């Protein structure tokens with residue numbers, strides 16, 4: 001594993017963060033509890049020290065599973081946990097934003113209970129709530145920080161304007177945007193956030209799994225599946241473009257001794273200065289091991305340039 005400073009938080013985090021959306025049991029393929037717990041143990045054994053979750057992941061189920069597992073493994077104090085607030089799970093397809101003072105306090109108390117811990121390393125506002133002034137949401141988060149219930153405050157899915165506005169009401173130390181080889185929309189936001197000293201943790205690092213190269217046939221997913229409702233590249237016209245990108249990645253894999261395509265995707269992100277750590281959702285030990293092995297080697301500047309130019313070309317098509 002490789003490690004980086006996580007912005008001004010003072011934390012040193014693994015370049016891979018384990019994501020737990022799928023472990024909540026909604027939005028992805030499902031596995032039994034033992035398989036998922038083994039995956040968490042394997043990630044920690046491979047050097048992962050940062051785990052991302054949210055109460056929105058199946059109404060707290062991902063948090064509860066993570067809390068149970070970390071307690072059983074006895075490793076809470078070795079792991080940094082980021083969780084989120086201000087986004088309420090309704091039914092797997094619909095989520096409701098709620099940044100009101102009382103809701104933020106209530107969600108944090110619930111997360112502490114779910115995670116079986118008395119502090120949360122990083123609390124992120126999951127999505128901006130257009131109906132609540134940032135001052136009100138930050139009043140709640142600053143109180144939780146003063147009380148020692150959360151150690152750091154961050155934001156996810158915010159624009160630069162929103163980051164500027166919310167920073168008037170407290171210190172924002174982290175940013176969690178969507179970012180991968182198939183979605184570079186947040187690059188300017190990440191430059192801004194990193195320039196302000198925020199730790200940048202990117203989500204969807206494998207494009208929801210498509211960048212592993214293990215899905216090469218077009219298929220339809222259920223309405224509640226994240227590959228249907230959240231990640232757009234499983235649908236045309238993006239699907240066919242990603243298939244072309246995978247063929248270039250196949251060539252780079254061959255040049256690098258047959259490395260897994262997921263490792264190319266992860267290094268493409270992790271090797272950037274504006275990325276502190278990339279979040280990856282994987283629920284089985286074999287996938288975790290394959291992903292963590294990305295951090296045993298690096299892409300050459302030539303390979304990165306090849307990938308960047310193909311991505312640019314495909315975006316322009």
Ligand SMILES: NC(=O)c1ccc[n+]([C@@H]2O[C@H](COP(=O)([O-])OP(=O)(O)OC[C@H]3O[C@@H](n4cnc5c(N)ncnc54)[C@H](OP(=O)(O)O)[C@@H]3O)[C@@H](O)[C@H]2O)c1
Pocket residue numbers: 018019020021022028029052053126156157176202203204205206207208209210212214226262279280281282283284286287288290291
């Ligand atoms: N802040 C936000 O709004 C936000 C939004 C989305 C995600 N996130 C966070 O970011 C995390 C990561 O994003 P994500 O989970 O949505 O997408 P992702 O990491 O890009 O992709 C996850 C998918 O890739 C598959 N996968 C992982 N490693 C693999 C491998 N080596 N071979 C084959 N398949 C592999 C997983 O399979 P299995 O699940 O079947 O193991 C899952 O289907 C989430 O878990 C969550 O913590 C945050």
